Each structure stands twice: as structure tokens, then as C-alpha cells.
Amino acid sequence: MKKVIENKNLFCLPWTQTILGTHLEGRVNFMALDWVTRTNYDPPMIGACVNKNNASSSAILDTKEFSVNVPSVDMLEVTDYTGLVSGKRVDKSGLFDIFYGELKSAPMIKKCPLNIECRLAEPVELPTNFFFIAEIINIYSSEKFLSDGKPDVQKIRPFVLTMPDNRFWEIGECVGKAWDAGKVLRKRD
Amino acid sequence: MKKVIENKNLFCLPWTQTILGTHLEGRVNFMALDWVTRTNYDPPMIGACVNKNNASSSAILDTKEFSVNVPSVDMLEVTDYTGLVSGKRVDKSGLFDIFYGELKSAPMIKKCPLNIECRLAEPVELPTNFFFIAEIINIYSSEKFLSDGKPDVQKIRPFVLTMPDNRFWEIGECVGKAWDAGKVLRKRD
Numbered sequence: 001m002k003k004v005i006e007n008k009n010l011f012c013l014p015w016t017q018t019i020l021g022t023h024l025e026g027r028v029n030f031m032a033l034d035w036v037t038r039t040n041y042d043p044p045m046i047g048a049c050v051n052k053n054n055a056s057s058s059a060i061l062d063t064k065e066f067s068v069n070v071p072s073v074d075m076l077e078v079t080d081y082t083g084l085v086s087g088k089r090v091d092k093s094g095l096f097d098i099f100y101g102e103l104k105s106a107p108m109i110k111k112c113p114l115n116i117e118c119r120l121a122e123p124v125e126l127p128t129n130f131f132f133i134a135e136i137i138n139i140y141s142s143e144k145f146l147s148d149g150k151p152d153v154q155k156i157r158p159f160v161l162t163m164p165d166n167r168f169w170e171i172g173e174c175v176g177k178a179w180d181a182g183k184v185l186r187k188r189d
Numbered sequence: 190m191k192k193v194i195e196n197k198n199l200f201c202l203p204w205t206q207t208i209l210g211t212h213l214e215g216r217v218n219f220m221a222l223d224w225v226t227r228t229n230y231d232p233p234m235i236g237a238c239v240n241k242n243n244a245s246s247s248a249i250l251d252t253k254e255f256s257v258n259v260p261s262v263d264m265l266e267v268t269d270y271t272g273l274v275s276g277k278r279v280d281k282s283g284l285f286d287i288f289y290g291e292l293k294s295a296p297m298i299k300k301c302p303l304n305i306e307c308r309l310a311e312p313v314e315l316p317t318n319f320f321f322i323a324e325i326i327n328i329y330s331s332e333k334f335l336s337d338g339k340p341d342v343q344k345i346r347p348f349v350l351t352m353p354d355n356r357f358w359e360i361g362e363c364v365g366k367a368w369d370a371g372k373v374l375r376k377r378d
Contacts, residue, residue, distance in 0.1 A: 013205045016203050051230060126229040140194065168370070170360075178352070
């Protein structure tokens with residue numbers, strides 16, 4: 001029997017935990033970011049949802065550049081910490097060793113297995129949040145996180161967040177192959 | 190040592206697998222949807238990225254309504270099937286028992302543990318895709334998928350997709366508490 005969930009602020013999809021990197025008034029800043037997805041296939045684009053009150057929103061509007069960094073599960077504590085304190089109040093620039101790619105205001109975290117360098121294409125202003133649509137300029141990783149030259153989730157070991165229970169989860173067992181498992185139902189066509 | 194990944198079409202973040210429900214020229218249609226995230230906190234909004242060539246894009250532009258349904262891992266095959274065949278060619282309306290909430294063109298899948306009823310707020314047109322920003326009208330679930338009245342990921346058993354390896358994954362072990370695990374680093378403030 002279906003029922004309406006009273007809290008429409010659905011959070012319980014597992015979101016991949018990432019860390020947003022920006023330049024906030026000239027200083028490197030980081031913020032835990034969960035609401036992120038792809039927004040366009042070609043050219044490759046991404047979108048990041050940031051509360052208007054967060055320092056990272058003004059940073060992105062100012063520099064029009066940012067990074068999305070994917071931490072391993074062994075970076076869980078420091079990742080969570082970036083979401084506990086505001087860049088307005090605390091200098092988080094020393095938390096990580098960083099590097100830069102093509103963009104001057106998209107600091108990327110060396111220790112993160114995957115780094116996505118982004119140039120703002122379109123800031124969509126919504127009531128309480130900005131949804132920052134951006135072009136993916138480059139993706140960076142290290143050989144040890146790749147298989148056949150491609151990022152390998154079992155080597156990267158990302159983790160996901162569910163809310164409102166506010167728990168982090170590892171990625172579990174492989175349960176099937178996409179664009180393949182459903183072929184058994186093709187007889188219905 | 191960091192290196193640039195040549196394929197900028199980064200897919201390897203785990204995306205939660207969902208099924209998009211629409212009315213396509215009056216007929217119920219479904220499509221596997223992976224690129225979905227929250228876009229606003231209050232009012233609760235969501236965003237779904239759909240290729241312009243997909244029948245679901247014209248369906249949403251036409252009716253301005255859709256649903257996002259979260260399948261359990263035991264629905265993996267049929268979920269994958271919805272992404273293998275186009276609604277332009279195949280009638281997928283009989284795949285699932287459906288129900289409706291407040292909206293007339295947002296068919297929802299009874300068997301899916303979680304259903305999100307959405308009204309289009311802003312279709313963002315990008316080069317190859319639409320990013321459909323929508324208000325969450327209601328969320329539906331069943332008692333058996335809830336704990337303390339809230340959706341429980343361990344009861345829902347969603348699964349995630351990684352690309353380009355095109356594999357589905359279960360959610361694994363709980364590895365920490367968000368807005369909490371990072372408190373141990375607060376001494377640095």
C-alpha cells in the first residue's frame with residue numbers, strides 16, 4: 001500500500017560523495033558536495049547544486065570555475081569535515097595538497113582518485129540554491145585507479161550518502177551488466 | 190602521478206539507477222534514468238538529464254510532468270530493459286503496474302519502493318540533452334520500506350551504475366555518519 005512521505009525533501013537516493021573545490025576571494029576552499037550529476041553528453045557537462053548561502057556559491061559566481069573531486073572511503077573523515085565548517089569562518093585551504101590543470105581557479109585535491117576540472121557554463125538560479133551547469137574541461141586520475149585506461153570504481157572506492165539518516169555507504173557487490181541484463185526480456189518486443 | 194583521462198565523458202561516479210515515467214503521446218512510457226540529482230532545497234526540486242533524441246524528452250516537453258521511480262535490485266533486469274529499447278519503437282506501457290498521484294501525466298511504478306512525482310519547472314536546453322528541473326510534488330513509498338517513517342536505503346535496496354564499464358552495484362556496508370565523522374578534525378579550527 002503506497003503512502004505519501006510527508007517530508008518532500010527526498011534525500012534517500014544514494015548520492016556519490018564529492019568535494020567541491022573553489023577559489024573564495026583568492027583563497028582555496030573546499031565543501032562537501034552531494035547533489036551533482038551529468039547534464040549533457042557532448043560536450044561533457046556536469047551540474048552541481050549549491051545553497052545560495054554557502055560561500056562556494058559566491059566563489060563560483062565570481063571565478064566561473066570549480067573542481068569536483070571524488071574521495072576514497074579512506075578520506076571519509078576529512079571529506080565530512082569540509083561540510084561541517086563554512087569557508088566564511090574557517091580557512092580550509094590547508095586541508096589538502098592541491099594541483100591545477102588548465103584553469104586558474106579550480107584547485108584539485110591530489111589525494112582524490114578522480115578530479116573533474118569545470119568551467120561554469122550556466123548558473124541556474126533557483127529559490128534557495130544555484131544549480132551550476134559547467135563544461136568538463138579535463139578529468140584527472142592516477143594509473144593505480146585505472147583499468148584499461150579507464151577509472152575503475154573498485155580501485156577508486158568512492159562512497160555514497162543517504163539522507164535523512166545521514167549515513168555513508170561503500171559500494172557493494174557487482175550485481176549485473178548494464179545494457180545487457182535486460183536483454184532476456186527482449187522476447188517481449 | 191596525475192594524468193589526464195582522455196575520455197572526458199566521465200561516467201565512473203556511481204549514479205543511482207532510476208526509471209523515468211512519462212506520457213508519450215498519451216501512452217505510458219518508461220526509460221532508465223541515471224543522471225538525476227536534487228537541484229533545490231526549498232521547495233524540493235529535482236533535475237533529470239535526458240538526451241534530446243529520447244522519446245522521453247518530447248514527452249516531458251509536451252506534458253510538463255514526469256515521475257522518477259527507484260527500483261530495488263530485484264528489478265534490475267526489467268529496469269535495464271527500459272533503457273535498451275526506445276519508446277518510439279516499443280510499447281513499454283505494460284511492463285509495470287502503475288498508479289497516479291496528483292498529476293495526470295506522471296505514471297508511477299507500484300513495485301518500485303520509492304516514487305517521486307514531478308512537475309516541470311524549467312527545461313534547460315543544452316547541446317545534446319535537456320536538463321529538466323522540476324518541483325517534487327509528492328514522494329510515495331510503502332510502510333515496509335520505511336524506518337521511523339522515513340525511506341530506509343537498506344530496505345529499498347537501490348542499485349547504482351558505473352560507466353563506461355557499465356556495471357550495476359549494490360549499496361555496501363555503512364562506513365560512517367555524515368555531519369559527524371568529521372568532527373574529530375575540529376581541533377584544527
